[in-house]
Amino acid sequence: MDARGIVGILDEKGEVSLDTWKALSVKKNSDGTVDVLYRNLHVGTGDDPVFLWIYANIVEEDGDVRVLERITFKREDIVWLLRYVAKKGEGL
Structure with a gap:
């Protein structure tokens, strides 16, 4: 299954x-x-976009894609996460 098909x-399933x-x-x-990354066309700006990440399972036998996880975030959220992930497991 190619990227456009996924x-x-x-879209067809309403996901x-x-x-x-x-x-x-x-x-x-x-x-x-x-992993599929989207940008919101209505919320956010060019300098401050809103993103959607979807993690899904491809079921080749059925020609289906099943969403396992979805997260909506902004660029500043990634910066925040990376700051703590880069510390490699340091606790609060």
């Missing part, structure tokens, strides 16, 4: 509306999952 299935979200990147993983 994005199309998620992600392409009227609201623009697909930016699709990364297929070796374990049969896929």
Whole structure:
């Protein structure tokens, strides 16, 4: 299944509306999952966009994509996470 097919299935199933979200990147993983990154077309600005990350399972036999996890975030959230992830497990 190609990237356009994955994005199309998620739109058809009502998981992600392409009227609201623009697909930016699709990364297929070796374990049969896929990461899809979207940008919101209505919320946020060019300097401060809102993103949606979807982690999904590709079911080749059924020609289906099943969402396992979804997270909406802004760029500042990534900076915040990286600051703490880079500390490699230091506690609060």
